[in-house]
Amino acid sequence: MSMRSKERHARLLDALNAGEIDVDDLARRFDVSASTVRRDLQHLSKNNAVRRTYGGAILTGHVAETTLDQRFAVQGKEKQAIARAAIDLIEDGDTLILDAGSTVAAFGKLLLQRRLRIITNNIALLPFLAKAPSIELVVLGGALRSTSMSTMGPLASEGLRRLTADRAIMSADGVVSGRGLCEADLDQVALKSLMMQQAKEVIVLADAGKLGRAEQDAWAPLPPRWTLVTGAGASADQRKLMEGAGARIVVANA
Incomplete structure (x- = not known):
């Protein structure tokens, strides 16, 4: 995984601290495509950091720890x-x-x-x-x-x-x-x-x-x-x- 992807994943988690955010909003915030955001959210959901919702995602009850x-x-x-x-x-x-x-x-x-x-x-x-x-x-x-x-x-x-x-x-x-x-x-x-x-x-x-x-x-x-x-x-x-x-x-x- 590239450093840019790692940084975006960490920033996605910070953004989700405010509650549920939809894919389009995240794409605009990070100046990437909606498909890139969906891939990021899919990766984070596999690590139990977020739970996918219709059109977006929300943090799980326990925040997965990020890497160094x-x-x-x-x-x-x-x-x-x-x-x-x-x-x-x-x-x-x-x-x-x-x-x-x-x-x-x-x-x-x-x-x-x-x-x-x-x-x-x-x-x-x-x-x-x-x-x-x-x-x-x-x-x-x-x-x-x-x-x-x-x-x-x-x-x-x-x-x-x-x-x-x-x-x-x-x-x-x-x-x-x-x-x-x-x-x-x-x-x-x-x-x-x-x-x-x-x-x-x-x-x-x-x-x-x-x-x-x-x-x-x-x-x-x-x-x-x-x-x-x-x-x-x-x-x-x-x-x-x-x-x-x-x-x-x-x-x-x-």
Whole structure:
């Protein structure tokens, strides 16, 4: 599947968050033919992400998780800006825990000339970090989760319990004031919660579209004080809610 198709699929899911939308409306929105939209919807329905209706589609009750490539295709420039802003929050000599996720992967690729100790379950980053001359790399083992290219489960948790860090750099499907980080399953949030417990400081990287987003049903509560690095598109209301939940807000310039 091409990157353009992956991006369109991810944007189709975002469009369907508003409710049922018909094929012609989607075709106009994405400047493609109606037949292209029908093929996209057919693909998404096979993955149980949407349910086809007469003339259109609607999201199923549980939103299917997109792949790492699909997530990066949406708001890629914003994710890069967030990653650059987050670099200013770390210091040489730090020990970092790097979570899985496309924005954390963008952040990790900016660390290659830094002097750091990195603990991670983010398999997508290993080919880059392994070549960095001044990075001590600790990889958490466990079961592979192919959609996020990460490890998880009891083996990952057991290894992490033996380690501590200065900062945990976190991602999520959604960030909700008073609830925390939203993910697709309990194994994900169990490891995320432990990552945050093992670090002195928690930094969450989340584009504006993830703020207030609660489509998945597993949650990792945030600590009383934490840092949110988000995009310039984050609304004033969302920023205020996050500050009320203990966040220090860093807004990334595009």
